[in-house]
Amino acid sequence: MTSEPATTTADRLKNGLGVFLVVFVAALNFLGLRDAEVASVLRNSADKAALTGGLMLLAVGAAVTAVVVPDHTPMRPYYAPPIFAACIGLASVVICFINNPLTQPGAVTADCSTAVWASAGLFLGAATIGIVWRSRWLRQTDEQKRPHWDLVSVLVVCAVLLTSVATFSAGRLEAESQLTSSYPQVSATMKHNGTTEDLAVTVSGSKLANGDKIGVIVQGIPHDSATFNLMQMCPPPQRLDSCLEARVCNTIHASPCEVLASHEFEPSSTGEVTGTVELPVTNDRYQFIDVRAQICELDGPTAPPTPSPAPAHVAKKAHEPCYYQPGYKLASAFLRVPPSDPTASPR
Incomplete structure (x- = not known):
């Protein structure tokens, strides 16, 4: 062998x-x-x-x-x-x-x-x-x-x-x-209900770290041409979406917007966020609705943001603040509120 x-x-x-x-x-x-x-x-x-x-x-x-x-x-x-x-x-x-x-x-x-x-x-x-x-x-x-x-x-x-x-x-x-790669997603719809519009905002996000959250703020622009004129604020050849995101409800001075709702959604154990905000919007009171969803990071990449007229959302966890950086990981939607009487002339 x-x-x-x-x-x-x-x-x-x-x-x-x-x-x-x-x-x-x-x-x-x-x-x-x-x-x-x-x-x-x-x-x-x-x-x-x-x-x-x-x-x-x-x-x-x-x-x-x-x-x-x-x-x-x-x-x-x-x-x-x-x-x-x-x-x-x-x-x-x-x-x-x-x-x-x-x-x-x-x-x-x-x-x-x-x-x-x-x-x-x-x-x-x-x-x-x-x-x-x-x-x-x-x-x-x-x-x-x-x-x-x-x-x-x-x-x-x-x-x-x-x-x-x-x-x-x-x-x-x-x-x-x-x-x-964590970014918020936002969608908004309105359903006619007499003299009001039922606004439904859906927010989602993924890969959020522990302590982060998604903040949602819903603001309305009243029927007041003295403080808000869409054509004057965003004249051509500006892109309307970029102009609305930068110059309407987050302007530093004389913001024409009224806050209708503000919510914060925390992620699940897997870092997923899904939330819905529902509220009625008066047709005769508002002409546009501005919806913004933004990730508030516990470990932000920059220093705390400068103050703005929008409500300050500062969440604390373990005595550490998370900050909403201006324009950072932001999703927005801008909706026109239809008049209660469709035959009425626009204001």
Whole structure:
């Protein structure tokens, strides 16, 4: 009987690498990078997704090379420290290129600088070790006594390091996608009911962080041409939608709007928001209805907003305020209120 060959260290490392690649795929599933999420990431952050894919491609290339290279292929050992340091140093590229959306701009620069300096120090230290190691290695006059490392083992370690960096990159990319792709959706309809219109506002949103919420404010523009004239306020060639969003109910001075309703909707445990606001609107009192839905973020990207005539919605959770930034993650609808008598001439 012939005995089976013993499993070599290289074989064990290759098997371990296969398990590690499976763990990487499982990590992507845990992070939520499935078909729909990948499409969103590719649409909004194609360059950052390319960085993550490039890192994984390098890891796969190192793994495939480890499989192709014959076992016990010798490699001079002093090359290993700089190679490992270079693989680890790619994490600084990820930190600088894929920002943490919760970090303020100044802190982002500081994080990047710290990561770059740490990577540079790591590589210089590894290079110094390699130089000292090379000098000691060359002092061995007997070639047989000079130690060599297994090239397959070095490639497998590089593949593991690159896969770890790629997983780190995917995690930051998913965090950025979750926290920057949350936008509110608003729709409004009116149903005639005698001398009033039944206004129904539906608000929805997704991917809201814990502590965030969606605020809704419904305002009416009275029949008063002295304070509001649509043609004078938004003369051609201005786009009517942009003009109404910027210059009607959120003007700093002399806003013609009256607040009819104001609500805040908090997300569910999955970050989803769905809410409805219903109220009657008097036909003879108002000519237009302005509806705005905006995300109030607990960790806003900027300082608190400047005061405005609209009601200030400041929600506190754990003694931290969330702010409605002007024009940030805002959805709006602008509706004309039909007159109670359709045959009457418009005012």
